[in-house]
Amino acid sequence: MTNDPDLVSVPPPGCPAHTDHASPVPLYGPRYAADPGLVFDRLRRSGPVAPVELAPGVHAKLVTGYYAALGVLRSPQMFSKDPRRWRALAEGEVPPDSPVIPMMGYRPNALFADGTAHTRLRQAITDSLDRVDPHALRGYAERSADTLIDRFAPRGEAELLAGYAGVLPLLIFNRLFGLDDSDSDRLVAALAKMFEGGAGAEEGDALFGRYVQDLVALKRARPGQDMTSWLMSHPSQLTDEEMLHQCTLLIAAGTEPVQNLIGNALRLLLADDRFAGSLSGGSMSIDAALDEVLWLDPPMANYAVHYPLRDVDLGGVRLKEGEPVVVSLAAANTDPALTHAMQRSGNRAHLAFSAGPHTCPARDAARLIAAVAIERLMDRVPDVELAVPVNELQWRPGPFHRALTTLPVRFTPIQIDETSGDSSWNLAPSAWIRPAATSTPRPPDSATPARRRRWSFLAEWWRGR
Numbered sequence: 001m002t003n004d005p006d007l008v009s010v011p012p013p014g015c016p017a018h019t020d021h022a023s024p025v026p027l028y029g030p031r032y033a034a035d036p037g038l039v040f041d042r043l044r045r046s047g048p049v050a051p052v053e054l055a056p057g058v059h060a061k062l063v064t065g066y067y068a069a070l071g072v073l074r075s076p077q078m079f080s081k082d083p084r085r086w087r088a089l090a091e092g093e094v095p096p097d098s099p100v101i102p103m104m105g106y107r108p109n110a111l112f113a114d115g116t117a118h119t120r121l122r123q124a125i126t127d128s129l130d131r132v133d134p135h136a137l138r139g140y141a142e143r144s145a146d147t148l149i150d151r152f153a154p155r156g157e158a159e160l161l162a163g164y165a166g167v168l169p170l171l172i173f174n175r176l177f178g179l180d181d182s183d184s185d186r187l188v189a190a191l192a193k194m195f196e197g198g199a200g201a202e203e204g205d206a207l208f209g210r211y212v213q214d215l216v217a218l219k220r221a222r223p224g225q226d227m228t229s230w231l232m233s234h235p236s237q238l239t240d241e242e243m244l245h246q247c248t249l250l251i252a253a254g255t256e257p258v259q260n261l262i263g264n265a266l267r268l269l270l271a272d273d274r275f276a277g278s279l280s281g282g283s284m285s286i287d288a289a290l291d292e293v294l295w296l297d298p299p300m301a302n303y304a305v306h307y308p309l310r311d312v313d314l315g316g317v318r319l320k321e322g323e324p325v326v327v328s329l330a331a332a333n334t335d336p337a338l339t340h341a342m343q344r345s346g347n348r349a350h351l352a353f354s355a356g357p358h359t360c361p362a363r364d365a366a367r368l369i370a371a372v373a374i375e376r377l378m379d380r381v382p383d384v385e386l387a388v389p390v391n392e393l394q395w396r397p398g399p400f401h402r403a404l405t406t407l408p409v410r411f412t413p414i415q416i417d418e419t420s421g422d423s424s425w426n427l428a429p430s431a432w433i434r435p436a437a438t439s440t441p442r443p444p445d446s447a448t449p450a451r452r453r454r455w456s457f458l459a460e461w462w463r464g465r
């Protein structure tokens with residue numbers, strides 16, 4: 001089940017050598033965010049698996065070794081992906097409003113399914129993704145990127161995460177789902193409102209629910225050549241409820257990591273001497289920057305949460321049945337056991353897209369979108385530069401994402417001929433702006449009704465708490 005057959009074994013009951021006394025290391029907060037590599041080095045001293053805290057009081061084991069990570073990711077007979085097996089949550093030790101729940105709580109989608117139930121949902125997703133024409137995808141991506149650049153180009157400054165990298169995937173999804181470009185403002189506005197928090201979040205939740213429900217209803221009535229219709233007509237025969245959840249998974253799983261891949265690669269291209277500090281003047285290619293980020297700053301830093309089906313020993317540490325085992329895709333990629341040559345540009349053996357049965361089904365699409373986003377920016381605003389020194393850029397403090405809070409840039413303003421644009425791409429500028437995530441939780445809004453918001457996890461997913 002692993003490259004090393006001795007890596008995972010069932011310990012003899014009560015064996016003291018397998019008792020883990022190390023105290024958990026926090027995987028959150030500004031200190032962790034400032035230098036996760038230091039934390040991974042410390043954890044590695046305990047071996048390839050070590051205890052961590054994902055949020056105050058939320059305990060997990062973190063896998064930092066590359067081969068140990070592969071052992072977990074490729075062993076579905078030993079590790080479940082279903083959070084309903086999470087003992088501490090089921091037994092009330094982790095409160096249902098813990099900040100990790102939006103990322104770790106169960107929802108009926110492919111990511112949280114095992115065995116044949118997973119195969120059925122995943123097959124519908126992969127077969128539908130396979131039908132997406134990469135040339136058409138490139139076309140949508142270029143057009144969407146140009147639309148966004150038109151918005152900020154006359155200003156000579158922009159915040160590239162909220163105004164570009166985060167919105168671009170939404171415009172593309174809207175198209176892939178088979179909706180008109182004009183519908184994308186419903187999606188963007190819904191998510192922007194969710195980010196506002198408070199009473200706005202309630203409205204955003206309702207808007208998002210309506211967006212996916214209308215999408216499913218429309219495509220049941222009038223199928224077309226689009227992802228929604230392909231998912232529906234798949235032999236897996238997804239119900240409307242399943243359609244809602246798989247479309248939501250695609251949006252959630254597809255937007256945040258793409259935003260962070262674009263953001264982290266732009267940071268590298270704009271600030272690293274090897275890239276000559278400018279998008280146009282650098283000697284290293286965009287592809288090389290994407291490879292480097294996927295190895296060294298992968299957008300999903302720690303995720304791929306698994307739950308042991310029974311007590312099991314991994315790398316000398318006992319993993320208890322039902323305890324969360326989080327794979328550090330970032331630490332595994334930088335495992336000192338890997339040779340430097342392996343991490344060179346062009347080698348795609350990194351774990352940024354995970355591995356095993358739940359490996360990301362959209363790695364090619366994700367790379368394509370990120371590459372186009374950077375290419376278009378380079379082409380349209382060649383003198384773009386960071387508006388603050390690189391060491392003043394802040395990383396978001398949550399355990400799961402490797403994401404900047406903002407990416408402010410400046411450049412020579414460019415006048416856009418308004419009359420030459422496509423009027424269907426007519427989003428209200430305010431709908432594009434999402435507040436940057438900070439380490440300070442929003443105060444609860446007393447005006448917000450206590451009603452459960454069905455899709456509100458999306459905002460937390462993005463915010464990466």
Ligand code: HEM
Pocket residue numbers: 110111112122125249250253254255257258261298299300303304305329352353354357358359360361362363365366367
């Ligand atoms: C740079 C961009 C991306 C990165 C780094 C990334 C990374 C990942 C990772 C690490 C997983 C495994 C998570 C786990 O096991 O818990 C995953 C799963 C998944 N990703 Fe991506 N992803 C990216 C883009 C996308 C895009 C654009 C889409 C949709 C078009 C997408 C759809 C999915 C889906 C549906 C799954 C669940 C697969 C399953 O459970 O079988 N991802 N992704």
